[in-house]
Amino acid sequence: MSLPRGRVRLMFLRLCCLAPRMMILSIGLLQGFYHLPKPGNHFGARSYTKGRLMCWRVSMDNSGPDKLGDIELALRLKRLAADERFALTDVIFHLMEFDRRRLYSAMGYPSLFSYCVQSLRLSENEAYKRVQTARVCHRYPDILNRLRSGELHLAATALLAPHLTDENHQALLAQASGKTKREVEALVAALAPKPARRDCVRRLSAPAAGRAGDFLVAESCAASGADVPATSVSMPPAPRVEPVSPGRVRFSFTGDEELLRHLERAREVLKRKYPVGRLEELFAEALRWLLDKMDPRCQARRNLRLRRQTPPVQALVETRRIPQWVKDAVWARDEGRCSFRTPDGARCAQRCGLEFDHVVPWALGGRSHDPKNIRLLCREHNQISWRRRFGASSGTGDFSP
Numbered sequence: 001m002s003l004p005r006g007r008v009r010l011m012f013l014r015l016c017c018l019a020p021r022m023m024i025l026s027i028g029l030l031q032g033f034y035h036l037p038k039p040g041n042h043f044g045a046r047s048y049t050k051g052r053l054m055c056w057r058v059s060m061d062n063s064g065p066d067k068l069g070d071i072e073l074a075l076r077l078k079r080l081a082a083d084e085r086f087a088l089t090d091v092i093f094h095l096m097e098f099d100r101r102r103l104y105s106a107m108g109y110p111s112l113f114s115y116c117v118q119s120l121r122l123s124e125n126e127a128y129k130r131v132q133t134a135r136v137c138h139r140y141p142d143i144l145n146r147l148r149s150g151e152l153h154l155a156a157t158a159l160l161a162p163h164l165t166d167e168n169h170q171a172l173l174a175q176a177s178g179k180t181k182r183e184v185e186a187l188v189a190a191l192a193p194k195p196a197r198r199d200c201v202r203r204l205s206a207p208a209a210g211r212a213g214d215f216l217v218a219e220s221c222a223a224s225g226a227d228v229p230a231t232s233v234s235m236p237p238a239p240r241v242e243p244v245s246p247g248r249v250r251f252s253f254t255g256d257e258e259l260l261r262h263l264e265r266a267r268e269v270l271k272r273k274y275p276v277g278r279l280e281e282l283f284a285e286a287l288r289w290l291l292d293k294m295d296p297r298c299q300a301r302r303n304l305r306l307r308r309q310t311p312p313v314q315a316l317v318e319t320r321r322i323p324q325w326v327k328d329a330v331w332a333r334d335e336g337r338c339s340f341r342t343p344d345g346a347r348c349a350q351r352c353g354l355e356f357d358h359v360v361p362w363a364l365g366g367r368s369h370d371p372k373n374i375r376l377l378c379r380e381h382n383q384i385s386w387r388r389r390f391g392a393s394s395g396t397g398d399f400s401p
């Protein structure tokens, strides 16, 4: 039996089209599986990233995130974050060489920073961190390995860069490993304490775009007499809390005229208690009052104290409403924290916006007057629990309690 000549030609053309795609697929898989990075081998990182990215494109074609189960999705996100770290380390590694050759200058940019912003399309913040890190990596290349493994993040290396010396770099890098940005800021503040500033309330000369009226900046630290430059600010800065020296933190935020009036009135009211009326004292007093009135933890402690003096009378008719003494007992037992646990035993860390949830729902005969049937859940886990009980579909339920 012989095939018609036209059909043979068509099959040959199809094979020619498929061959390059198969080659790209094989190269991607081979690179992904066989070019794994070795410690201290930064070139390994490059080929590994390239291979992984090609594998990723192939796998994304087969299964998008909406097709994955909860655990597969979490695993893929972890892998993608690792890929992102590899790519970032590779960028830093190349920036180091680019900086060493001063190519940015030959290409018409005044600095490596300008090159990163204008040519590589990075934001100022992204460019600053990469340039700082690339320059400190010239002196201490071990940082690259720590970045790649995820021990250090870019914000930490940029913060530490000006403070690393031949004597302290190993100890400091070890201390900063696995720390959040805020914790690294505290570490840097202990290394190089900044001078404290006096209280300052100043009117901003330029109103923020899209908002009417002036803004005020209030800065609070221990009194020292250091002057604050009265520069005009065109946009209100984002609220910021920054450690300045061990045990001391600098706060900075903008407020409106009404806040200023409240502040001045509070200073008058508390004149007897705080003759100087420093912002630190006024805000601390105001927050103590607020938490005493509004914080469920403070209320639970107060109610428990009262209950010890007058034991609760058991209600004759039990309703759906959870009585206060049950809420207090549950809050104390769950330590004011969401009680949701994953199948491997890890507990949710949420402490804000918590809700009291019936373990056995009231509609199914669960009691409101029994602390054993009540638990604390954050909003997210309460909704997951509710959907699971009453049948609304949500994911595959791998993380459901």
Ligand SMILES: [Zn+2]
Residues within 6 Å of the ligand: 338, 339, 340, 348, 349, 350, 377, 378, 379, 380, 381
């Ligand atoms: Zn939770």
